[in-house]
Amino acid sequence: QVQLQESGPGLVKPSQTLSLxxxxxxxxxxxxGHYWSWIRQHPGKGLEWIxxxxxxxxxxxxxxxxxxxxxxxxxxxxxxxxKLSSVTAADTAVYFCARTLYYYDTxxxxxxxxxxxxxxxxx
Amino acid sequence: xxxxxxxxxxxxAPGKTxxxxxxxxxxxxxxxxxxxxxxxQAPILVMYNGADRPSGIPxxxxxxxxxxxxxxxxxRVEAGDEADYYCQVWASSSVLxxxxxxxxVL
Numbered sequence: 001q002v003q004l005q006e007s008g009p010g011l012v013k014p015s016q017t018l019s020l021x022x023x024x025x026x027x028x029x030x031x032x033g034h035y036w037s038w039i040r041q042h043p044g045k046g047l048e049w050i051x052x053x054x055x056x057x058x059x060x061x062x063x064x065x066x067x068x069x070x071x072x073x074x075x076x077x078x079x080x081x082x083k084l085s086s087v088t089a090a091d092t093a094v095y096f097c098a099r100t101l102y103y104y105d106t107x108x109x110x111x112x113x114x115x116x117x118x119x120x121x122x123x
Numbered sequence: 124x125x126x127x128x129x130x131x132x133x134x135x136a137p138g139k140t141x142x143x144x145x146x147x148x149x150x151x152x153x154x155x156x157x158x159x160x161x162x163x164q165a166p167i168l169v170m171y172n173g174a175d176r177p178s179g180i181p182x183x184x185x186x187x188x189x190x191x192x193x194x195x196x197x198x199r200v201e202a203g204d205e206a207d208y209y210c211q212v213w214a215s216s217s218v219l220x221x222x223x224x225x226x227x228v229l
Binding site (some may be wrong): 113 | 215
């Protein structure tokens, strides 16, 4: 059974870079067949996709966040990571990582999720 | 840009049928997925590719999609079905979620 676990600072100062990692267990990321996503949820609000990555390093980003987002993968650690730069209070959210099935420019969905981690942006 | 519209809330008595809609321009031409999220928990996939149930999801859950509306139907609703439900599609080279529907079991 695939399991995902987010980790990283729970508090980030405005204008700094938010950095999170997602550790995958139960399946090597390098085995392919799935993409690996970051999704966030503002307090009391709905879900917002940030982007996803394939083990090869190929990435897709939400156009609204693309300029500030970098997703990377470390197959040796079976991890993938999120960096979101120049954060403001509007980036305060619960950040989820998720395993993703992606069919080129047709469909994508998330079949396994991490528990989520709250990141607060505040000085 | 493409928009998914969900009613904010749906209420149903136990044992009855709940229907949660997801509206979008010609959504019937898209592949729709649905998630259930209970308070303080991560979402879980309850329907994919419109009408396919992941393993472990009861047969009471079903999905349909036609025209401008996709629907997640829960038959014989139980108290444990109370949650937020989100529809999701791929559109404009991006993942889009609906705003979510809170299902209340009376």
